[in-house]
Amino acid sequence: MSLYDEGHTIAGWTGFGVATMGSAVVGLGVCETSLPVVDGGLAVVAVSVPVTWVLHLMGWGKPPGVRPRGEWGMRVRDGRAREGHAECVSCRVAGRGRRTVPVLEAVPAESTPLSPVE
Template structure:
């Protein structure tokens, strides 16, 4: 089993659901040859990106990379979202990047992740 748990979050699934609806509207617009429907579908897809970003920044998304098993649940809110995640494009776009001193003080993934005997 992988140590990565990417996308299994409230932010990820909400964004996926909204983008799926937007993709369906774009497809309907293409089938109907309707430019307004295609534009509306693309607008819904753009809204899905914004909703996912806002949810991630509010703590309902998870940082990229390895996380301990107790942080894998969808309903577990990320407490580090306010400071920003190391290597996270969304956090950098919001101006929440961690400084070099904080990154150096943070334990590495190998030190902080407790693995099960199977892994």
């Protein structure tokens, strides 16, 4: 059994459901040869991405990686979502969980030679 529990979340299943409905509408539009129906279905598929993203940021998604078994339940809300997850692209896009770059101290120029001749 895997230690990873990716995608078993309210955010994941809601995004999947919205995208599936949009795909069904696209298929209906193809069968009926109706470009407006195909466009409507593609719009519904496109809406699934921000819906999933917003639910993830609200805590209904889960961070990538190994988590304790107690947090595996689908209805368990992630309390750390507000700070952002370190390796999560969605959190980085939202401006959460940014890593701070350490400030390096300035080294005097005379202590480091620029070439072997110096």
